[in-house]
Amino acid sequence: MVVSLTFGRRMLLAVVCAVAVATIYVSQPVLTRVGGDLGVAEGDLGWIVTAGQLGYLVGLVLLVPLGDIFDRRALIAGHLLLAATGTVLTAVAGQYWLLLVGLVLAGLFAVVVQTTVAFAADLSAEAERGRTIGVVTSGVIIGILGARVVAGALASLLGWRAVYVTLTLLLVALTALVFRLLPADPRSARAPYGQVLVSLRLLFRDRLFLSRGLIAFFLFASFGTLWSGLALPLAAAPWHLDTAQVGLLGIAGLAGALGAVRAGRWADAGHAHLVTGGAIVLLAASWLASGQAAWSLWLVVAGVVVLDFAVQAVHVSNQHVLTTAHPHRTSSVIGGYMLFYALGSALGAVATTTVYASHGWAGSSVLGAGFALCALVVWGAARHAATGARAADASA
Incomplete structure (x- = not known):
C-alpha cells in the first residue's frame, strides 16, 4: 500500500510516536513527587518506572503483530485511546496500586509507536522509505528525551498529576487527527x-x-x-x-x-x-x-x-x-x-x-x-x- 505521504502526515505520525513513548518516560523526573504524594517508600519508587516498561514489553509481543491483521489507522486510534485510559487512571490515582495499574496500561498501549512506524514504512514509496522512517522515529527520540524536560517543568508549576492530564488530552486529540488525516488501511485477507x-x-x-x-x-x-x-x-x-x-x-x-x-x-x-x-x-x-x-x-x-x-x-x-x-x-x-x-x-x-x-x-x-x-x-x-x-x- 503506497500513498502520498505529505509533510503533514509525516509530522502527525512523528507526533503520535513522541506522545505515546512519553507516557513511559515522564515518570522519571517526577518520581520523588509521586512518592511523597502517595507515601511510597524510596525503595519502591523504581516500580513506578518499571511498571510502564513491563506493560510495553507485553505489548510488543501481543499487540504490535495485530498491525499485520487489522486496519492500522483504526488500530492506532484505538491504542491511543486505551493509552489515554491508562494516563487518566495514573492522574487520579490516590493509591499506589491504582497508579501502577494505570502505568502498566499506558505502557501496554504505548506500543502504538511500533504500529505507527510500520504503517509509515508501508505508506511510503520504496525510494522514500528511509526518509520517512527517519522523520517518524525522530518523534520517538523527541518523546524520550523531551519528556524528561517538559515533565519536570510542568510538575514544578502544576504538580505531577498535571503531567498525566496533559498526556491524556494530547492522546485524545491525536486519536481524532489520526481518523481525520490518515488513510484507511483495509485488509482483504487476514x-x-x-x-x-x-x-x-x-x-x-x-x-x-x-x-x-x-x-x-x-x-x-x-x-x-x-x-x-x-x-x-x-x-x-x-x-x-x-x-x-x-x-x-x-x-x-x-x-x-x-x-x-x-x-x-x-x-x-x-x-x-x-x-x-x-x-x-x-x-x-x-x-x-x-x-x-x-x-x-x-x-x-x-x-x-x-x-x-x-x-x-x-x-x-x-x-x-x-x-x-x-x-x-x-x-x-x-x-x-x-x-x-x-x-x-x-x-x-x-x-x-x-x-x-x-x-x-x-x-x-x-x-x-x-x-x-x-x-x-x-x-x-x-x-x-x-x-x-x-x-x-x-x-x-
Whole structure:
C-alpha cells in the first residue's frame, strides 16, 4: 500500500510516536513527587518506572503483530485511546496500586509507536522509505528525551498529576487527527492471530533479523548506560547539578538525534550497512568524551550529541533494512526488533548503576563503550557472513 505521504502526515505520525513513548518516560523526573504524594517508600519508587516498561514489553509481543491483521489507522486510534485510559487512571490515582495499574496500561498501549512506524514504512514509496522512517522515529527520540524536560517543568508549576492530564488530552486529540488525516488501511485477507505470533517466533531464525536485533540490543544498552547513569556524576562534586539542570542535557541529545534524520536518506541511497558501521564507531568514540564528566561539562555535552546521533542513525538504518526485507509483515518485524531495544535499554540501566557504585563514572564509561564495541563485532560478523554468502552464490 503506497500513498502520498505529505509533510503533514509525516509530522502527525512523528507526533503520535513522541506522545505515546512519553507516557513511559515522564515518570522519571517526577518520581520523588509521586512518592511523597502517595507515601511510597524510596525503595519502591523504581516500580513506578518499571511498571510502564513491563506493560510495553507485553505489548510488543501481543499487540504490535495485530498491525499485520487489522486496519492500522483504526488500530492506532484505538491504542491511543486505551493509552489515554491508562494516563487518566495514573492522574487520579490516590493509591499506589491504582497508579501502577494505570502505568502498566499506558505502557501496554504505548506500543502504538511500533504500529505507527510500520504503517509509515508501508505508506511510503520504496525510494522514500528511509526518509520517512527517519522523520517518524525522530518523534520517538523527541518523546524520550523531551519528556524528561517538559515533565519536570510542568510538575514544578502544576504538580505531577498535571503531567498525566496533559498526556491524556494530547492522546485524545491525536486519536481524532489520526481518523481525520490518515488513510484507511483495509485488509482483504487476514491471517489468524496465532499464525502471526508463530511468524514472529520464526523471525528469530532469520540471520538478518537476528543480527540487526543484536546490534540494537548492544546499541540501546550503551544508550541506557549513559542516560540512566549520567545524573550520578553530575550530581556529585564538583558540579552538584540539580535534576532540572541535568535534564537540560536532553536538549543536547535531542540535537544529536535530530541530526541523524538524514540517515534515512542515506539508507534510501543504498548505504544502510555502511551507515550502521560508521555510526557504531562514532558511538564507541563518544564515550571518550562522555567519560570526562569529572572535569569537563563541555566534553560531556559533545559526547551526548555524538552518542544520540549515532544511536538514531543505526536505529533508522536497522528499521529500513528490516522493513525492506520483510515488506509483508512490517508490524511483526518492527515489534520483534523492538524487543531487543527494550531488553538492551533495561540492561544498560541496571548495569550502569551497579558499575558506578563500585568503579565510578569511569567504570560506567568503559561499560558503555564495551556495549558499543560488541555491536561493532556483530555488525562485522554479519557483513562477513553476507559477503561469504554472496561469493558462494556467485560461484554456484
